Amino acid sequence: MIDNQTVQYIAGLSRLRVQDQDSSRFARDLEVILHYVRQLEELDVKDVPATSHVLNIQNVFRKDEIAPSLTQEQALSFAIEKNSGHYIVPKVIE
Amino acid sequence: MEFETVIGLEVHLQLNTCTKIFCSCRNLFGDQPNTNVCPVCLGLPGSLPVLNRKVLDFGIRVGLALDCEISPLVKFDRKNYFYPDLPKGYQISQFDFPIARKGHISIKSSAGDKRIGITRAHLEEDAGKLIHNDQNRSTLVDYNRTGTPLVEIVSDPDLRTAQEAYDYLTALKLVLSYLSVSECDMEKGSLRCDANVSIRPKGDSKLGTKTELKNMNSFSAVRRAIDYEAKRQEGILLSGGEIVQQTLLWDDARAVTLPMRSKENSHDYRYFPDPDLVPFVLDPAWVIAAREALPELPTQKLSRLVEHYKLNIYDATIIIQDRELADFFEACYLIYPDAKKIANWLNGPLLKELNERKCSLHDLDLLPAVLAALIEKVETAQISNLAGKEALSLYLNKNGSLEEIIRNKGFLQVSDDQQLLTVIDEVLRDNPAAVAEIKSGKTNVTGFLVGQAMKKMQGKANPKKLNELITGRLQNE
Ligand SMILES: [Zn+2]
Numbered sequence: 390m391i392d393n394q395t396v397q398y399i400a401g402l403s404r405l406r407v408q409d410q411d412s413s414r415f416a417r418d419l420e421v422i423l424h425y426v427r428q429l430e431e432l433d434v435k436d437v438p439a440t441s442h443v444l445n446i447q448n449v450f451r452k453d454e455i456a457p458s459l460t461q462e463q464a465l466s467f468a469i470e471k472n473s474g475h476y477i478v479p480k481v482i483e
Numbered sequence: 484m485e486f487e488t489v490i491g492l493e494v495h496l497q498l499n500t501c502t503k504i505f506c507s508c509r510n511l512f513g514d515q516p517n518t519n520v521c522p523v524c525l526g527l528p529g530s531l532p533v534l535n536r537k538v539l540d541f542g543i544r545v546g547l548a549l550d551c552e553i554s555p556l557v558k559f560d561r562k563n564y565f566y567p568d569l570p571k572g573y574q575i576s577q578f579d580f581p582i583a584r585k586g587h588i589s590i591k592s593s594a595g596d597k598r599i600g601i602t603r604a605h606l607e608e609d610a611g612k613l614i615h616n617d618q619n620r621s622t623l624v625d626y627n628r629t630g631t632p633l634v635e636i637v638s639d640p641d642l643r644t645a646q647e648a649y650d651y652l653t654a655l656k657l658v659l660s661y662l663s664v665s666e667c668d669m670e671k672g673s674l675r676c677d678a679n680v681s682i683r684p685k686g687d688s689k690l691g692t693k694t695e696l697k698n699m700n701s702f703s704a705v706r707r708a709i710d711y712e713a714k715r716q717e718g719i720l721l722s723g724g725e726i727v728q729q730t731l732l733w734d735d736a737r738a739v740t741l742p743m744r745s746k747e748n749s750h751d752y753r754y755f756p757d758p759d760l761v762p763f764v765l766d767p768a769w770v771i772a773a774r775e776a777l778p779e780l781p782t783q784k785l786s787r788l789v790e791h792y793k794l795n796i797y798d799a800t801i802i803i804q805d806r807e808l809a810d811f812f813e814a815c816y817l818i819y820p821d822a823k824k825i826a827n828w829l830n831g832p833l834l835k836e837l838n839e840r841k842c843s844l845h846d847l848d849l850l851p852a853v854l855a856a857l858i859e860k861v862e863t864a865q866i867s868n869l870a871g872k873e874a875l876s877l878y879l880n881k882n883g884s885l886e887e888i889i890r891n892k893g894f895l896q897v898s899d900d901q902q903l904l905t906v907i908d909e910v911l912r913d914n915p916a917a918v919a920e921i922k923s924g925k926t927n928v929t930g931f932l933v934g935q936a937m938k939k940m941q942g943k944a945n946p947k948k949l950n951e952l953i954t955g956r957l958q959n960e
Contacts, residue, residue, distance in 0.1 A: 402751060404565055441558050441756035447764050450536035453500050456507035456521075464517045464525065464626070474516040475623035478567040480615060 391419040484721070485685045488713040489693075490642035490678055491602075492705075494655060496634045496665045497609060497673040498541045503630035504608050505532030505575065505760075510632070512671065516625035524630035526571030531759050534559075538632040539582070539763065541664040542606045543773045545634050546583025548658050548780060549601045553770045557582050557763040559606075562752045567624050568610040576635075578754040581605035588658065589782070590650040599651050600639030607633050634664075640679070640690065645709035652676060652702045657781050661806050669701055676705050680712045682720065691716070692726040696740060698733045708733040712740050784809055792822035801830045807844040808834075814851035819858055828858055832872045836879055847879055857885060864945045870894040896945040900952065903936070903944060907952055910935045921957055929953055 393412040396419070400407040407415065458464075461474055470477035503510050506523035522530035539557065546553050560578035586601035609631035614623040636655065642648045656674065659667050666673040681693035696712055699705045711733075716726050731740035779787070781803050788799040788809070802809050808829060815825045833854070837844065854875075861871040866889060877888045889895060897903060910932055911918055920928045933949045 402563075402753070442758065442762055444761060447762050449533060449761050450539070451507065451533045453502050453535050453537040454507060455502050455509050458508045458519050458521050459525075461515060461518050464520045467525075467527075470621075472623065474518075475614070475625055476517070476567075478622050478624055480620045480622050481567055481613065 391416045391423065395419075486682045486713075486717050486720070487685045487687075488643060488645075488709070489640045489681050489683065489690060490645075490648050490709055491640040492638045492642065492648060492651060493677045493679070494636045494638075494652070495609075495675040495677075496545070496636065496659060496667065498538060498632040498634060499663075499665050499673075500535055500537045500541065500632055502535055504535050504538050504606070504632035505630055508630065510630075512628070512673075514627055516623075516627060519627045520629070524570075525626055526569075532575065532757075534760065534763070535632065538606060540773065541632070541662075542582040542604065542634055543765070543770060544662050544664060544777065545636070545659065546586065546604050547770075547774050547777055548662055549583070549586035549588055549604065549636070549655075551583035551586030551601060551604060553583055553765060553773075554580050555765050555767075556580050557606075557765060559757045559760045560754045561757045562607075562754055564752060566610070567622060568613050568629075570611070570626060570629060574608060574610065575757055575760070576607035576754075577605035588651065588654055590647060590654050592647060592650065597641075597647070599641045599647075602637040602639050604634055604636045607635060609633050640681075645706040645713070648678065648709055649702050649706040652705060656702075657804065661778055661780055663778075676702075678705060678709055678712075680709055680716070681726070682713055682716045692728050694726065694728065694740075695730045696733055697730060697743070700735065704733060704735050707735070707738060708740060711738060715740065778806075788812075792816065794822050794826055798823070798826040798830060801834070802826060805844065811844060811851055811854075815855045815858075818852055818855035821858070821862070824858055824862060825855075828854060832875055836876060840879075848881075849879065853878065853885055860889070864896060864898060864947060865889075866894045866896055867946070870896075893943060895943070897940060897943050898945040898948050900948075903940075903949060903952055904956070906936050906939050906944070907932075907949070907956060910939065911953075911956065918957065926954075929957075 393409075393416055396407060396412045396415045465471045465474070465476065468476045498504075498510075500510055502508060503519075503524055506521050508519045508521050508524055511519060523532055543553055558577070558580045559575050561573040562576045562578070563573040565572055581603040583604040584602065586604070587598050588601065589596045589598050591597075609628050611624055611626040611629040614625070616623060638651065642651055656667050659665060659674075668674060669676070676699060678696040678699070679693045680696060681691035683689065683691040694712060694716070696705075696708050699708050712731065719726055730743045732743050733740050784803045784806075785796075785799050788794045788802060789796060792799075794802070802812050812822075812825055812829055815829075816822060819825065833849075836847070840846070857871055857875060857878075860866050861868055866874065870889075870892070874885060874888050874892070874894055877883075877892070878885055882888055883891070914932060914935065917928050917931055921932075929950060932953050933946060936949050936953070937944050937946060
């Protein structure tokens, strides 16, 4: 059962801000989706391997050969804030 | 109540491939920040990861060396969490199909050999480097390390003491160092270790609540941290408290573990298959070829050195600590086939030189032929043992060829009878009292006369020869 609390928890994991009045709508939608998927439980899928990929291709590699990277200037051109070759982010503490 | 500690270790090993795991950026530590980055390792929209084949080869090699089963199917999954060291918002890792599982490694314990299980080894990408700046409350981010290939090696909870954990790490590092897949340097971060620690009443089979220890910078720090944490947990249980499952950071300076101040839910990683990476199916022939290409591993080398060269376990154990040193030993033996003598020189003077210089064998310009020649000169008494050690040191300091050093330093010992006898006769004449004592049976006084003669020869006489000649002279009188 998806309740408002679960919606807020999932939103938190995804760093999304969900307004309280929207929570119950999302809870209802998620519940419907889960209900639909739950139909699978009626089938015997014991011997069916989980699909991890829908394309029928495998073993796509590259050789261990160096190719040019971006320049520091290019890399940092996306940064909102930068300093001495680094991206700057708000302080995170561990 | 008596408690038992249960420890499992997670070791992260950075692989020394030329490029990163999913992009062609240079895989190198210590460059200018954010210069080895591209749209893939920066997680820019629209970029696609492509696996470096060598990373898979290295992963198979690590798995085989740890006696693991290699998974015929290898797939990658996304481990989701938000942190600035991870530009994509997820780390590409392996969840349910790790490349290797069910291996083991042996450690020496007081009760003989103990087998430690390896739960799994999986491939993943490293995160970026954060530098926290206290002054302006900001964090600097360098993404050069992002996408460095890692193998994470997870042990079974088979370790029971901090010392066993230390021994496991030492044994593991030795095997890994033989594989040439990583620098295996904990100080430089190419080998890192986290520990899962819990305690339970001795005899119980149920595991206690565990804590995860991070931030240990050396094997001995791992040992100290586990010892501290086991005692801390014991204190809590004995006073009726409960262990809280959490991640703790080891503070080596203060010698305590402290809770990591992180957001709740950080362990809800919501793994799912990475749709950007197709699965990898390992042909059995591939794995067989990798097994055949494995180098001789430390335990195999140890038994071979003991059996083939008749080395004792002690000498052989020291030599196999360094694959290079073991190769050097065998190369010396081809030139000068006296295993014990070579072992003495490697484990004594040569290791001392390496330790003093804090370098490894390949940093020295030393050919096996040069050391073999030096050993031969000492063994044939052309130079003394002491002079030999000094000659080695001077040679490594680039003071010329071995021959030049021996000549210039006057290391050659005089073994010529005529020359020595002239000196001996002088010594015997100057020390009548000592001569009388020897004749009365106090043969140990001979040493004094050898010393006197050596003094006159400025230390350049062959002491064995001097002894023989003095004894002969006195017997003939
Ligand atoms: Zn890149």
